Amino acid sequence: MLKLTLYICIYVLIILVWKIVIRFKQNMKGTMRYLAGIAGQSGYGSKSTAEQVTQDSSSSLPPHLTAIVTGATSGIGAETARVLAKRGVRIVIPARDLRKAAQVKENIRRENPKAEIVILEIDLSSFASIRKFCTEFLSLEIPLNILINNAGKFSQKLEFSEDKFEMTFATNYLGHFLLTELLLEKMIDTATQTGVQGRIVNVSSVIHGWVKKDHFSFNQMLQPKYYNATRAYAQSKLANIMHANELARQLKARDANVTINAVHPGIVKTGIIRDHKGVITDSLFFVASKLLKSTSQGASTTCYVALNSKTTGVSGRYFADCNESRCSALANDDSEAHKLWKHTRALIHKRLRA
Numbered sequence: 001m002l003k004l005t006l007y008i009c010i011y012v013l014i015i016l017v018w019k020i021v022i023r024f025k026q027n028m029k030g031t032m033r034y035l036a037g038i039a040g041q042s043g044y045g046s047k048s049t050a051e052q053v054t055q056d057s058s059s060s061l062p063p064h065l066t067a068i069v070t071g072a073t074s075g076i077g078a079e080t081a082r083v084l085a086k087r088g089v090r091i092v093i094p095a096r097d098l099r100k101a102a103q104v105k106e107n108i109r110r111e112n113p114k115a116e117i118v119i120l121e122i123d124l125s126s127f128a129s130i131r132k133f134c135t136e137f138l139s140l141e142i143p144l145n146i147l148i149n150n151a152g153k154f155s156q157k158l159e160f161s162e163d164k165f166e167m168t169f170a171t172n173y174l175g176h177f178l179l180t181e182l183l184l185e186k187m188i189d190t191a192t193q194t195g196v197q198g199r200i201v202n203v204s205s206v207i208h209g210w211v212k213k214d215h216f217s218f219n220q221m222l223q224p225k226y227y228n229a230t231r232a233y234a235q236s237k238l239a240n241i242m243h244a245n246e247l248a249r250q251l252k253a254r255d256a257n258v259t260i261n262a263v264h265p266g267i268v269k270t271g272i273i274r275d276h277k278g279v280i281t282d283s284l285f286f287v288a289s290k291l292l293k294s295t296s297q298g299a300s301t302t303c304y305v306a307l308n309s310k311t312t313g314v315s316g317r318y319f320a321d322c323n324e325s326r327c328s329a330l331a332n333d334d335s336e337a338h339k340l341w342k343h344t345r346a347l348i349h350k351r352l353r354a
Contacts, residue, residue, distance in 0.1 A: 040323035042310055046266065048322055049296040050083040053304040058087045060309060062196045066090040066143050067306065068183070070124060070176070071151030071203075073100035076265055079299040080148060080306075082108050085115040087307060089146070094122035094133055094179075124151055124175035125161040127351055134182040143190040144183060146306050149176035149240070150203040158227035163351060168229070169221045172236035176202065177243055177344050184258070191257035197312060198258035200247070201305050206264045206320065208238035209328040216330065218343045241318060241327055242337035243344075248316030249334075259315035261305050266321065268298035 044053050067084050071077035072093045081091045085108050095101035098121060105117040120136050123129040137144075153171040161170035180200060187198040211234050221235050244262040251258050304322040305311050318327040330336060 040321065042304065042308075042323045044300065044304065044322035046293065046321040047297060048300045048304075049294070050079055050299040050303040051086070051296065053300050053322055054083055054087050054307045057308050061087060061089075061307065062194070063088070064090070064143065065145045065196070066092065067146035067148060068092040068094065068137070068144065069148045069150055070094050070122075070179070073097055073104055076203075076268060076295055076299040076302065077148075077150045078104050078107075079295045080150060080302050081117075082111070083296075083299065083303050084146075084306065085117065086112055089307075090116040090118070090142070092118045092120065092137065094120055094124075096121070096123050124179070125153075125163075125167055125171040126175075127163050127178060127348065130175055130178050131182065131352065134179065137183070138186060143194065144186045145190055145194075145196055145198055147180060147183060147187065147198075147200045148203070148302060148306060149180065149201065150302065151176070152203065154229065154233050156229045158224065160223075165222045166224055166227070166232060168232040169236050169239070172233070173239040173243070174344065174348070176240065178348050180243075180247070180260075181345070181348070187258050188254075188256045195257075198256075199306050199311075200244075200258065200260035201302055202240040202244045202260065202262045203302060204240040204244075204262045204264055204318070204327075205234070205237040207234045208241055208331055210234045211238045211328070211330060213330055213333075213336070216336070218340065222347075238328070238331055239340060241331040242333075242340050244318075245316050245332070245334070246337040246341040251315065259311075259313065261311070261315060262318045262327070263301045263305055264318070264320040264325070265298045265301055266293040268293050268295055 065088070067081075067089050069077055069081045069084070069091060072081040072091070073095050081093060081104060085091050091108070093101045093104065098119060101119045105119060108115050108117055118140070120133055121129075122133040151171065153168050155167045159167045161167055163170065165174060187200070190196070191198040207230075211231070215231065216235060216238065221232070221239075224232070241262040244260045247260050251260065301319050301322050305314075305319055314324075317324050318331070319325060
């Protein structure tokens with residue numbers, strides 16, 4: 001497990017260095033803005049923290065908001081849950097590891113004793129588990145204002161979910177698609193009854209831009225003949241953006257008071273590299289250490305889109321560093337997004353009926 005984590009960290013650092021080189025070639029002004037943390041139109045930038053981007057909105061937030069945050073047992077998910085709870089939001093943590101979830105709850109309550117934290121079990125790679133979670137959540141009869149689809153998996157080797165789909169795609173995309181579908185009417189009803197706009201946030205990644213149209217085949221993503229871990233991860237993150245774009249159009253057509261957007265959190269600092277000395281890792285860490293984000297900076301864009309008043313009414317957009325940003329041409333392809341949505345919905349409904 002340690003070797004796998006190290007491999008992922010080194011790989012991410014290589015991606016980051018590559019990304020910065022490309023940025024310098026294509027947009028030196030934008031790169032300097034990122035490095036310096038200069039604020040964009042939103043008033044925030046790459047160095048802004050989750051607490052900073054929610055502080056201005058905290059006094060004007062409606063009371064009794066409820067947010068579901070997947071992947072909240074560690075990393076930017078845990079930080080997102082902590083900051084939202086600090087702003088008075090009731091947090092629901094869907095977790096496969098209930099022990100880790102309990103620890104996150106304890107940490108949040110230690111800082112904010114009045115925080116309301118609900119833990120429910122889920123396996124995002126399993127349709128049956130997701131449906132069970134949603135049934136249990138809906139039985140609580142509490143409102144749902146915010147849904148943050150944050151959990152992510154990077155499967156180095158080809159493995160399949162219990163539904164027999166490639167694990168990275170099943171967890172990152174299919175699981176969140178089903179979770180959103182089963183909870184959407186609850187969000188729409190909550191927004192109608194309270195007058196408070198519902199917000200859905202899909203956490204994606206800049207790596208989505210690596211996917212070419214020729215390699216974006218639904219059936220191949222479900223059960224690939226030739227597996228590439230990086231490609232699988234990138235495809236799932238591209239699908240997250242397409243899902244947000246298509247659902248945003250559908251919600252607008254329904255005149256529903258719910259928005260959905262996708263975000264790139266940035267590459268977050270990790271301490272594991274420091275424990276593995278060597279010329280390559282030391283060199284990569286030296287180059288990247290000035291470019292990586294802290295956990296709170298990594299959670300800032302998610303929290304900004306979820307709570308800040310400046311994102312009210314904004315839907316079907318892609319955010320990075322707390323500002324609207326460009327995503328790939330394929331991610332913006334409306335016909336491809338609609339086709340993906342139709343295939344996904346048909347697949348899920350067929351499996352659930354069976």
